[in-house]
Amino acid sequence: MNDNEIVQLYWERDERAISESSDKYGRYCTKIAENILSDHEDARECVNDTWLRAWDSMPPHRPSLLSAFLGKLTRNLSLDRYRMLHREKRGAHNMDLILDELEDCVSGADTPEDTALGNELKEAINAFLRSLPAQKRYLFISRYWSAETISGLAERFQMSENNVSVSLNRIRGSLRAYLNERGYKL
Amino acid sequence: MKSEELFEVLNDIDENEIVKAQEYRAVKKTSLLRWILPAACAAAILIIAAVSPLVSKKFSEDPAADKPTPAGTSDLSVKDGDSSGNTEAAAQITPADTPVITGEYSLPENMSAVMPAYPEPVAAGMEASAFMESDAHWNWWDDYRTKMSSSFGLQSGMEHYYLTMMDQLLIADDENTVISPLNTYIAFAMLAELSDGNTRRQLLDLLGAPDIETLRADVSTLWNGNYVDTPILKSILANSLWLNDTVNYKAAALDTLAKDYYASSFYGDPSTPEMSEALRNWTDQNTGGILGEYVKDMELDPSTVLSIVSTIYYKAMWYDEFNASENTRESFHGTMGDTAVDMMHRSDINEVYRTDAFTAIHLGLNDSGSMYFFLPKEGVDVNSLLTDPDTIKATRTEYMTDDENASTAMVNMSIPKFSISNNSDLTQALKNCGISDIFDPLSSDFSPLTDDRNELYVSKAEHTALVEIDEQGVSGAAFTRVDLSGGAMLPEEEIDLVLDRPFMFMICGRDGSILFAGIVRNIT
Numbered sequence: 264m265n266d267n268e269i270v271q272l273y274w275e276r277d278e279r280a281i282s283e284s285s286d287k288y289g290r291y292c293t294k295i296a297e298n299i300l301s302d303h304e305d306a307r308e309c310v311n312d313t314w315l316r317a318w319d320s321m322p323p324h325r326p327s328l329l330s331a332f333l334g335k336l337t338r339n340l341s342l343d344r345y346r347m348l349h350r351e352k353r354g355a356h357n358m359d360l361i362l363d364e365l366e367d368c369v370s371g372a373d374t375p376e377d378t379a380l381g382n383e384l385k386e387a388i389n390a391f392l393r394s395l396p397a398q399k400r401y402l403f404i405s406r407y408w409s410a411e412t413i414s415g416l417a418e419r420f421q422m423s424e425n426n427v428s429v430s431l432n433r434i435r436g437s438l439r440a441y442l443n444e445r446g447y448k449l
Numbered sequence: 450m451k452s453e454e455l456f457e458v459l460n461d462i463d464e465n466e467i468v469k470a471q472e473y474r475a476v477k478k479t480s481l482l483r484w485i486l487p488a489a490c491a492a493a494i495l496i497i498a499a500v501s502p503l504v505s506k507k508f509s510e511d512p513a514a515d516k517p518t519p520a521g522t523s524d525l526s527v528k529d530g531d532s533s534g535n536t537e538a539a540a541q542i543t544p545a546d547t548p549v550i551t552g553e554y555s556l557p558e559n560m561s562a563v564m565p566a567y568p569e570p571v572a573a574g575m576e577a578s579a580f581m582e583s584d585a586h587w588n589w590w591d592d593y594r595t596k597m598s599s600s601f602g603l604q605s606g607m608e609h610y611y612l613t614m615m616d617q618l619l620i621a622d623d624e625n626t627v628i629s630p631l632n633t634y635i636a637f638a639m640l641a642e643l644s645d646g647n648t649r650r651q652l653l654d655l656l657g658a659p660d661i662e663t664l665r666a667d668v669s670t671l672w673n674g675n676y677v678d679t680p681i682l683k684s685i686l687a688n689s690l691w692l693n694d695t696v697n698y699k700a701a702a703l704d705t706l707a708k709d710y711y712a713s714s715f716y717g718d719p720s721t722p723e724m725s726e727a728l729r730n731w732t733d734q735n736t737g738g739i740l741g742e743y744v745k746d747m748e749l750d751p752s753t754v755l756s757i758v759s760t761i762y763y764k765a766m767w768y769d770e771f772n773a774s775e776n777t778r779e780s781f782h783g784t785m786g787d788t789a790v791d792m793m794h795r796s797d798i799n800e801v802y803r804t805d806a807f808t809a810i811h812l813g814l815n816d817s818g819s820m821y822f823f824l825p826k827e828g829v830d831v832n833s834l835l836t837d838p839d840t841i842k843a844t845r846t847e848y849m850t851d852d853e854n855a856s857t858a859m860v861n862m863s864i865p866k867f868s869i870s871n872n873s874d875l876t877q878a879l880k881n882c883g884i885s886d887i888f889d890p891l892s893s894d895f896s897p898l899t900d901d902r903n904e905l906y907v908s909k910a911e912h913t914a915l916v917e918i919d920e921q922g923v924s925g926a927a928f929t930r931v932d933l934s935g936g937a938m939l940p941e942e943e944i945d946l947v948l949d950r951p952f953m954f955m956i957c958g959r960d961g962s963i964l965f966a967g968i969v970r971n972i973t
Contacts, residue, residue: 327464328464328465328468328857330468331464331467331468332464334467335460338460339457339460342453342456342457346453361456362452362453362456363452364452365452365455365456366452368452368455369450369451369452369454369455370450371450371451371452372450381458384458385458385461388458388459388462389461389462389463389466392462392463392466393463393466394594394597394598396590396815396816397469397473397768397813398473398581398768400466400470401466401469401470401473402470404462404466404467404470405470405471405473407456407459408459408460408462408467408470409467409470409471419473419474420473422582426582430582433584433587437587437591449450449455
């Protein structure tokens with residue numbers, strides 16, 4: 264079944280939308296959740312929640328890229344669960360390491376919520392990513408959006424793990440400089 | 450902000466990029482190591498061949514008196530030919546800390562040169578794959594990105610010029626046509642520097658510049674945003690002035706061209722075979738030797754007062770190479786009949802730009818911009834795309850996510866290997882664009898060049914370009930793709946794009962500059 268048909272099922276409140284989504288994108292969403300949670304059971308629950316969240320979102324949403332839409336839902340749900348499970352000090356899970364890495368780009372201070380500023384920041388980040396060579400752009404996204412492990416990235420990008428870490432470190436540094444130049448003090 | 454919040458913000462990364470990142474599979478490094486041969490290779494020459502005197506020149510007692518000299522300048526060097534009759538590589542005499550990279554070429558005994566220092570090659574001698582993963586690449590990229598973003602900001606102001614030149618020079622019936630819009634822009638800007646009054650005004654209008662100072666700054670920005678010499682990418686721009694050593698030139702203009710346009714000045718007697726030979730050598734070396742067929746015919750006219758030669762040499766590698774073993778022999782339905790061509794094939798997620806007139810896709814080039822392919826809809830004349838404002842828009846899709854003509858699809862592309870070149874006489878094109886004074890010795894004003902202001906006119910203006918694409922650098926390489934999961938993310942839409950009939954292309958730099966544009970009508 265193609266994406267448009269699946270989305271249509273959601274809009275028609277047909278419960279087959281969930282089974283079709285699960286068949287087509289279950290593996291993909293589970294991988295994202297596992298990357299963030301490092302636990303299969305937790306990941307499975309997040310993915311189940313993904314279909315329910317999708318059910319609640321469509322309508323009114325009609326996503327053009329269903330895979331990315333569902334992936335984002337899983338990612339958000341997994342982050343929420345991660346926060347719930349890791350209120351204490353971080354450990355050495357993949358997600359702990361990712362957040363440690365992202366510390367390079369932020370001050371750690373509380374920031375007031377500002378939707379307009381948030382949208383501008385998102386656009387600035389997208390502009391920064393577009394300015395990167397493709398391979399480095401994909402590396403960054405794979406690490407900080409899909410939360411892939413360093414070893415997995417090394418294999419997929421045909422790089423040593425050290426090179427992956429060094430490259431990510433340089434991209435984070437560049438991102439921070441890029442945002443600072445544009446007046447964003449994260 | 451806390452890192453978790455940033456992770457949350459990153460949720461809104463462009464969805465197309467998320468899909469592409471998921472689909473990305475690195476090829477074996479051997480393909481980069483093998484990148485000795487060009488994967489995409491192009492070069493162009495523009496010759497504003499001669500600003501010639503209508504009558505014989507007055508000779509100066511000391512013809513070299515007004516030459517710019519290196520005295521007091523750290524970025525210029527002077528080379529005199531060897532009086533013993535030996536020739537010597539001009540590049541060797543530049544200061545050690547400011548090497549020129551315009552290539553080593555022999556300078557005959559009766560010639561001299563003033564040469565600006567060009568940027569040093571980045572990571573010279575390093576293998577491409579090692580460079581890609583080194584700090585040197587990062588250092589270069591950080592610097593390049595800054596230059597590129599300045600140059601990117603100029604592109605919208607240049608679109609009118611791009612379209613004008615493409616319209617003037619690419620329309621044809623059966624011939625393949627190709628030009629380098631950026632190359633012509635820089636050459637015309639140099640001519641504007643050497644002119645004044647209405648002559649300059651006409652050129653500024655063509656170039657879309659309000660005044661010469663703005664144009665000078667813009668060209669400098671464009672030059673820096675497009676000059677790249679790394680183990681991965683060659684985008685080499687070079688300019689030269691071929692000057693008659695019996696004429697008094699004004700130092701200020703030549704200094705400006707040296708400093709802001711990186712123009713080397715060569716002085717000699719244009720009636721001698723040696724000077725023409727030096728011109729051919731310089732041009733050949735700054736176009737990677739691939740325009741030999743055209744360069745061999747370059748001759749200076751004895752009456753030449755100035756010849757401007759501007760070049761671009763471009764060599765880049767597809768971001769995802771074609772696999773030669775998948776090539777097939779197919780028919781190309783050209784305007785002069787069918788021919789058999791080597792068709793390269795690849796399926797990839799691609800941004801697709803569709804209008805009622807054409808379908809366009811682009812293929813990324815390592816560390817550079819993209820090559821765009823425009824296939825007209827059946828029944829649409831490929832020439833009509835040249836005046837279609839959507840063609841330029843299609844090259845900006847990366848930055849225009851809200852354009853309704855742009856979408857993402859799995860594209861099964863079939864692209865023929867081709868090599869096309871042609872030589873264009875710019876005279877009529879310039880006249881069609883309202884440039885008249887430079888051709889008229891009674892109206893022209895080249896006073897910034899020399900005081901012989903009423904006698905000079907442009908006697909020749911031509912442009913030669915070549916573009917070829919293939920899978921070199923990949924063919925025969927033992928590269929494999931690592932097969933991981935992720936296929937579920939493929940976009941639903943799948944289209945076939947088969948370039949088996951006349952099509953148009955553009956090669957854009959990372960900053961959006963149109964480096965080359967052309968129309969392939971027949972492939973032999």
